[in-house]
Amino acid sequence: MKRALTAAAAALLLTTAVPQIARSAPAQGSAQLNYKVLPTVKAQVTPNYLSGYGPQGGLGSGVTPAAGPNASLQGGTVDFGNVVVGYTYLYKYAAQVAVQTNDSAGFVVYGEGATDLNGSNPVPAPSTWPIFSTLYWLPSSSANSPFSAATSFNKTNGSPIAGGANGIDYSGTGGVPSAMSVVWSNPTSGNVTQGYDYQLRLSGAVPPSQFNVYIVYTVIGN
Amino acid sequence: MRRPNLLALLALAVLATLTVVSQADALTGLKTYKLVTIDVVVTPSPIAYAPPKKSQYPSLAAPRVQIAASSTAAWDVAPGGGDAALPLMIAQISAQATPVPVQFVAKADPNAQYLHVIPHEPPGGFAGAYGTTVFPCAFEIYTYYTNSYRLQDWGYGTNKTAGAASGTFPIENYPTTSNLSWAVPDFGPTVTPYWNQGPAGETTWLGAVKQAQQHCIDLTLTVPNAQASGSFTAVVEYALYVTLP
Numbered sequence: 239m240k241r242a243l244t245a246a247a248a249a250l251l252l253t254t255a256v257p258q259i260a261r262s263a264p265a266q267g268s269a270q271l272n273y274k275v276l277p278t279v280k281a282q283v284t285p286n287y288l289s290g291y292g293p294q295g296g297l298g299s300g301v302t303p304a305a306g307p308n309a310s311l312q313g314g315t316v317d318f319g320n321v322v323v324g325y326t327y328l329y330k331y332a333a334q335v336a337v338q339t340n341d342s343a344g345f346v347v348y349g350e351g352a353t354d355l356n357g358s359n360p361v362p363a364p365s366t367w368p369i370f371s372t373l374y375w376l377p378s379s380s381a382n383s384p385f386s387a388a389t390s391f392n393k394t395n396g397s398p399i400a401g402g403a404n405g406i407d408y409s410g411t412g413g414v415p416s417a418m419s420v421v422w423s424n425p426t427s428g429n430v431t432q433g434y435d436y437q438l439r440l441s442g443a444v445p446p447s448q449f450n451v452y453i454v455y456t457v458i459g460n
Numbered sequence: 461m462r463r464p465n466l467l468a469l470l471a472l473a474v475l476a477t478l479t480v481v482s483q484a485d486a487l488t489g490l491k492t493y494k495l496v497t498i499d500v501v502v503t504p505s506p507i508a509y510a511p512p513k514k515s516q517y518p519s520l521a522a523p524r525v526q527i528a529a530s531s532t533a534a535w536d537v538a539p540g541g542g543d544a545a546l547p548l549m550i551a552q553i554s555a556q557a558t559p560v561p562v563q564f565v566a567k568a569d570p571n572a573q574y575l576h577v578i579p580h581e582p583p584g585g586f587a588g589a590y591g592t593t594v595f596p597c598a599f600e601i602y603t604y605y606t607n608s609y610r611l612q613d614w615g616y617g618t619n620k621t622a623g624a625a626s627g628t629f630p631i632e633n634y635p636t637t638s639n640l641s642w643a644v645p646d647f648g649p650t651v652t653p654y655w656n657q658g659p660a661g662e663t664t665w666l667g668a669v670k671q672a673q674q675h676c677i678d679l680t681l682t683v684p685n686a687q688a689s690g691s692f693t694a695v696v697e698y699a700l701y702v703t704l705p
Contacts, residue, residue: 279553281555282557298493306563308563317564319564321564325569404559447565450561450562455559
């Protein structure tokens, strides 16, 4: 009997003591989860982004400009078609840049030529013509004209990939295009767009030829 | 003299006058014209470049992160792997969109043999300070024709009746005097404000039969103190009027 009582007392002690030990170990409190959201940025460019796109101007040349066959609404090429040396043209709704970023400090958009203007048909000598002081950009506006103030595109200091068709590699220039190539600076995050017209100023020395170039837009978070 | 005779004589006189005038008009004709764009940047320019800063984390998380316990450190793991002396390096986020192909087919100007412009505008345009600035040989113009000719110029888009309010710096509309003036140093030092009453403008120079000539145009820009700084464009139309055979 005494043994039986001792065993029962021991069992009771175990069943009451163990839970008390388990409860006192974690005590109470809260856990704080810290996390960081990495900034992201995405960009798309739409050529000929609005109905009514195409060239105008050439006043005095006797030729009314019209978009070339490679231009199509919201795609294709910014194709000035036939233009006359010595005159100035405005290409309406040439390109629209769309940026999505969660970077609260915003972003900067750079736009520049992957190369100079490449002459191909016939091949002039030299085969290229400087893009600088020939092809210009300006934010789209109904008030724009072939004579509106505009900013010249620059030839990149980076390395064009596939002649510019696949973009520009800036790894050799610190990962950033030239500061002279800034076309847009936005100080906030969000989903925003900006349209651009292009201006073509053909000095009298431009050789007759078909010219091509790729304009590359790069977005960098602030 | 009888009245019918008088009327007949009057009609004859009018007819003769019209004939002479129409012949005079037929003596000259517009062969071609060029529009010269002149970019002017009035300094100090409000355009300033702000280089991109290093990346920072966005504030997408609604509540601010709070660190447990009494520490006020902003990081649960110290920047630089625990060594506070080392800077935190974060790669700048970037994206490159599909490139935009641009194309044009440049055709020769058949009238370039008679009139063309050789620009000498510096990259970024002509920088003009407040006051008066001279830009020597801002551009050159070449002219030639088989008959005698004259070169005329005026501010593109100006109009004699539109009034001063229709003008834009630096070529203000009549009756306000233009802030942009020109001179042909080959012909003398005379500086003339650009004509701003529309066509047919003022004579830049004359040319004899088969005379080819190319001259510099000096520009003088006057920026009044009331003028805001910034970038401006002036457009000048140069028209070649030739004597018809």
